[in-house]
């Protein structure tokens with residue numbers, strides 16, 4: 012069948028294997044799926060394996076629908092299980108298209124993340140051989156092929172190698188089979204897969220969040236590898252079946268960080284986690300003399316001294332962190348710095364040489380556009396430093412060095428604490444380069460670091476003022492459009508404020524550079540139009556502050572209602588504002604860390620006031636693992 016094919020996009024995957032038949036496999040898998048829903052929530056499904064064979068349940072809709080189905084149709088005790096939560100890229104999220112997909116004879120079950128690009132060809136071949144399909148997915152093709160190979164070889168890992176060799180595109184596949192109840196097999200090409208190591212049990216996950224509640228010992232897998240887990244062993248091979256070594260790592264996330272901890276939503280919790288996210292990202296990166304040390308930067312100092320250009324590549328919120336980084340890095344290091352959306356960078360003829368340093372920013376480390384940008388840059392001889400939050404992720408593994416953000420697991424789909432941690436990490440990178448290249452004196456670096464050390468407490472102060480911001484948001488819940496203005500580092504803050512409002516509250520929102528206003532956007536201003544303005548510190552050396560006050564006057568004169576984010580003590584703004592959201596005094600370059608917080612709280616509160624699901628906004632998935 013051709014035509015509308017439903018393709019598994021960026022999905023959450025978990026596999027579990029243990030010794031005895033019990034309810035544990037199912038409970039581990041369901042718990043993991045609740046953590047993994049940020050990867051997709053169009054449908055969910057599980058399959059368990061015991062001596063009698065495969066037993067599965069799958070359901071369109073969020074995990075609650077699967078839970079209800081399982082309550083009505085309980086699955087038997089089992090020794091292994093596989094679960095999937097799906098974000099579809101094409102076609103309807105139906106029960107039939109939900110994973111797992113079983114072969115028609117029920118011999119194997121498969122879950123999948125990615126896109127099998129040659130699925131049409133393979134489907135035709137299978138149809139010619141008499142196969143009957145029961146879904147529109149590309150995944151079902153893999154289930155059919157795997158069953159055939161399994162009947163031929165009698166061994167699931169061997170069968171998986173044969174199938175993986177035939178597939179094109181990006182995929183993570185997990186499979187189980189009747190007759191092999193103590194074994195789960197995975198294969199990966201480009202899409203993510205990591206192994207969790209337990210005692211008498213093992214795990215496979217699309218990222219470490221899948222098993223972080225069970226173990227912090229993990230294995231990274233490389234490209235084009237097949238992994239087989241049993242209760243007591245893990246073996247990794249290439250697609251030809253040749254053994255390969257996998258690298259051990261320890262997950263330093265606290266499992267309790269992935270629960271709501273008394274908050275109504277992950278989003279609120281993660282906004283409250285932000286002082287810790289910044290503090291933890293700064294932790295352990297300064298020597299006794301206040302000298303910055305980034306031990307993990309495995310790029311030679313001589314190379315870092317020789318670079319003549321930096322290009323930051325990222326998407327979405329991470330790209331806004333990159334915009335902030337540009338202001339700081341250029342100011343501190345005097346290295347020309349560009350910021351480019353990863354998908355734009357990848358498909359144009361960007362000038363990249365061996366003296367270009369690429370900084371790839373990504374929370375998940377799995378954003379396909381960013382992965383492709385990293386690969387493209389490395390092919391051209393550039394060095395890549397990844398600023399990543401997720402250990403064992405593809406971007407961390409494929410870059411020359413990874414500078415980890417320590418935001419902990421971010422579960423809400425819209426990014427908050429990872430953004431602050433990304434900004435913090437790129438400040439550290441900028442200061443490190445300035446220290447190394449001698450563009451700042453040691454005491455200047457120390458002074459900025461000491462200011463940075465004070466930001467967690469300042470962020471906390473903003474969070475403590477949340478009640479007033481929430482009341483403002485509730486009063487504005489009928490608003491149809493909100494504009495955000497900023498200058499300098501306030502510009503990316505404005506864009507991030509707008510993005511948060513769009514994705515959480517489904518309201519039209521746009522962020523502008525305030526100076527650009529008169530070049531067009533001011534035509535949008537009408538009576539009653541709400542406009543947030545991010546006002547820079549009046550203590551800055553330049554005229555930024557006064558310039559933005561003029562911009563506020565310009566929009567007010569045309570009927571705008573101005574909501575101003577300003578530094579405590581900046582009395583001058585009060586006469587320009589319907590409402591001032593005060594933030595603690597912070598040096599201009601570091602101000603985004605505090606200035607964005609009221610905008611995050613506002614967007615979250617407005618969406619909640621509208622009764623929307625702030626953790627899982629419509630149409631989104633957290634890690635965008637397809638291009």
Ligand code: F6R
Nearest residue numbers: 327328329373374375378425426
């Ligand atoms: C917005 C948001 C996205 C991500 C973007 C990149 O709230 O979360 O814009 O920032 O999809 O994701 P990562 O950082 O995982 O590469």
